[in-house]
Amino acid sequence: MVSRVHKKHGSKELLQDDESPICTFPPEVLSAIFAAGREIEETSSTDSNPLSREAGLSFELLMSHICSYFRDIAIGTPSLWTSIFIAPTTKPEKVLTYIARSLDCRLDLRVDMSGWASSALGRYAMMEMINFVSAQSHRWRRLSIAAAGESEDNSIVMMLCSRNAPALEYLSICVDNAEHVDEAVVRKNAYEPRIFSQGAPRLSFVRLRGLAIYLFRPPLLELTTLHLDQTKALPMRFSMFRDIVTLSPALAHLSLYGDIIGNESWSGRALISLPNLRSLRICGISGRVYGGALQAIDAPQLESLVLKDLHEHDLDGLWDDAEAVARYCHLKHLTFCDFEVSNFAYKRLLRAFPDITEFSSFYSSIGTSPISPILAAANDVESDFVIGRPWPFLQTLAFLLDVDEDEDWIKNVVTRRKEAGRPLVKLRFGTNYAGVFKRWKKNVALENTLKIETFSDIDKWPANRSYPDQDDGLFP
Structure with missing residues (x-):
């Protein structure tokens, strides 16, 4: 329709x-x-x-x-x-119309302030719309704010977020620049919220990007999902990072972008206890955050790990820490994005994470994955590290398909694992080629025991997310 x-x-x-x-x-x-x-x-x-x-x-x-x-x-x-979008081009009359027609329903707001101060008329219209929606803060369900710059004397974010928001569940704030950043504010105790101090008791999802990490932290006590996107070269202290991520005992999903604590050491400290963490995403700049965060975090319930932009030696610190490696021996889902990892590093991964049931591989710059002959091995893999049979519990393999390069090695993996009594259950591949699905169904599915699925978009994160997250652009 x-x-x-x-x-x-x-x-x-x-x-x-x-x-x-x-x-x-x-x-x-x-x-x-x-x-x-x-x-x-x-x-x-x-x-x-x-x-x-x-x-x-x-x-x-x-x-x-x-x-x-x-x-x-x-x-x-x-x-x-119920979905209201405010930008410099939005007419105030449209905002009023949506507010009136939505009656008492919960509201989902997106505020894009890029270029809003280009004219006095634009500033007046934006402020008028901000006042309209602010009066409805009791109905807010989701709030997303993107600001290229914030003024200390006239902060739109502070105006929006100084309200009581009893129904607010989702909050995403992206702030690139500010006229003045007070060092005392940057170092302020993580336990003291900077916004929504009047209350946001249902807030379960928070994304803080850029300067928002330091300037606009809301109450974090009830979070289940937290994104810390450090897009500005302003590292935080390890103690502040620890305090932020441990404020909510219910935290189940943590996404980290950037180096987070800069040159400060991750090791030699008390572990960061995240007892209910189920999924973790990491994308670093210098590479230290990968092994550092995994060494520092104690998450006994962790099931899913996503690593983006990982390079060959980024996990060396983790491999050298046997106690840290042991904490992740029950990891089930592993995803690589935009990565460069050799055969040697893969063997270390197989040893560190032996219980993987689902492996996803996206955007490798190496070409044919060096893990393919390892996964196809019928017997134990010979290496400097005794790892036993490669991922004996692996059931699902997902990848972006290159029809000119990938078909032979995937067939080999499927066939050899089936012959060894460790067959794959599901094969997922991303492709835009018409007819590929039928050909693979015929040539690879092997007596129809293997499910084959196609996908056009990288899997959402967290996997159980039932709401749109339009700001999740730093990860694929």
């Missing part, structure tokens, strides 16, 4: 009243269809730039432009109007 509407709208052939049998649908049925369509548009979009949605007609506006019957039902369906 959505594609048909887009097609008709693009050709100016909008439905007239009673022209289509669908106009005889009961209002409650169409309302439910519209709500489902809006949810599909929101959750299935792969475009991380909300300006693209702003530039054209969103799903709710399309539905309200089909015919008068559709318009009445769309306007009378409050859940269609």
Whole structure:
């Protein structure tokens, strides 16, 4: 239905009243269809730039432009109007319309302040819209703020986040620059929230990017998901990092971007205890954060590890720490992105993480993966490190498919592991080539015992995320 509407709208052939049998649908049925369509548009979009949605007609506006019957039902369906995007090009009247039509529903807000101060008129309109949505802070469910720069005397982030937000669950703040950064504020105790000090008791997801890590920390006591994106060369002390990530005993998902603590040593300290951590993502700049964070963190429940931009020697510190390696022996899911790792490093990985059940490999610069002959080995792998059979519990293998290079080694892995009594259960590959799925189903699936799936987008993180996260652009 959505594609048909887009097609008709693009050709100016909008439905007239009673022209289509669908106009005889009961209002409650169409309302439910519209709500489902809006949810599909929101959750299935792969475009991380909300300006693209702003530039054209969103799903709710399309539905309200089909015919008068559709318009009445769309306007009378409050859940269609809960996503409000504010940017310098947004009209205040549109914000007021969405607020009014959404009635008492929870609101999802995105505020992009890039270029907002380019004119006095633009500043006035932005402030007017900020005041509109601020008055609805009791209805906020998700809030995303992107600011190229913040003024100490006129901070939009502080204006938005000085409210009581009892229903707020998701908060993402990205701040690139500020007119003045007080050293005392940067070093302030992590236990003292800088924003939402009046309360955000349901806040479970927080992303702090750039200077937001230091200037705009909210209450962190109930978090389950935390993103620390250190995009500015302003490292924090190890003690502050430890305090931030341990504030919430329920923290289950932690994403780290940047070197985090700079040149300060990760080793020789009391372990950072994260008893409920299930998944960890790391993308470093210099490389020290990979082994350092894994050495410093004690996460007995950790199941999933994602490493981006990993290079050959980035985990050397971890390999030399037998006690740290032992803490990750029950890791189940391992993902590499944009990596350069040799056969030797892979063998160390196999030894350190012996219970892997799912391995994903994306964007290697090496070409044919050096792990392929290791995974295909029928017997124990010979190396300087005694590792036994390679990943005996491996069930799922995921990768981006190069049809000219990858087919032979994947066939070899599937065949040899099946012959050795350790068959793969599922093969997932990303490809845009038509017909690849059928050919692989025929040539690789081996008596239909192997499930083969294709994907067009890298898996969402965390794996159980049921909401859109348009700001997650630093990881694939």
